[in-house]
Amino acid sequence: MKRTYLCVGLDTDPEKIPAHLRSAQDPIFEFNKQIIDATHEWCVAYKPNIAFYEAMGPKGWESLQRTLEYIPEDHFTIADAKRGDIGNTSTMYAKAFFEQMDFDAITVAPYMGADSVTPFLAFKDKVVILLAHTSNPGSADFQLFRSAEGHTLYEEVIRKSQSWGNTENLMFVVGATRADKIAEIRKLAPDHFFLVPGVGAQGGDLRDVSQQGMTRDCGLLVNSARAIIYASADKDFARAARHEAQRTSEEMSQYLSEFAGW
DSSP states (O other), X not given: OOOOOEEEEEOOOTTTSOGGGTTSSSHHHHHHHHXXXXXXXXXXXXXXXXXXXXXXXXXXXXXXXXXXXXXXXXXXXXXEEEEOOSTHHHHHHHIIIIIISOOSEXXXXXXXXXXXXXXXXXXXXXXXXXXXXXXXXXXXXXXXXXXXXXXXXXXXXHHHHTTTSOTTXXXXXXXXXXXXXXXXXXXXXXXXXXXXXXXXXXXXXXXXXXXXXXXXXXXXXXXXXXXXXXXXXXXXXXHHHHHHHHHHHHHHHHHHHHHSOO
16 A cells, blocks of 8 residues: 555646657657656656646647546546536536546536536546635635635535535545644544645645644545646656655655554
8 A cells, every 4th residue: 555645736838848848749748658657656646737738729638638548547537627517517527527538536616506516426436526625815715705604615615515425426625725724624524535735836734734634544635736747847857756756755654654543
């Protein structure tokens, strides 16, 4: 068993990949391939940010499909698509990412309520990762709004959505930049896994996140993108990515011993 809960974010920007790759037939896939080769030993999941691929049109979708097929089968794959709409539209989004592309999970925006989320939950052996308390500064605009009962909007999302799914098919996005909130959120969802962005380049502290959010089963999937895939902009980018993934994974191993008793 791997002693890590690292998810590598494949937010692959054509303008940031090393110059020597740009003459390749498929520069995006070539970059991703080398990142995967360098990091798969030290992570358990990969999360392509779909916007970076669809912005390139049909070629971007081809690069995404090739990337997904290249990821080792024992790794969890997340389509960071933040989809969400009512009825058949959500079903079609789910078919696109769960059936056509065969991702294991997809990020979903809950703003439109139950009938925008439950179509994704109808797919067997697939996982919905619901946006709860995100790491961006603008999250305070709506997520911290309090109801007459004194509950924040993100708390209501977590409470209500647990009746839609279960611990096997429903996770929550909880931003690392608000580690002080993770302990509170863990009380609301004691057995669900959290996808935690914001560690590394965004300033989130891995130790704080682990201490506040870890369960006996780990309960965390911590995403790191820029800090790993852009650890170097030169020809040694894959080696630098491996070093950063290994460093992060080894730190996670310590916290699994310290906070989960592994």
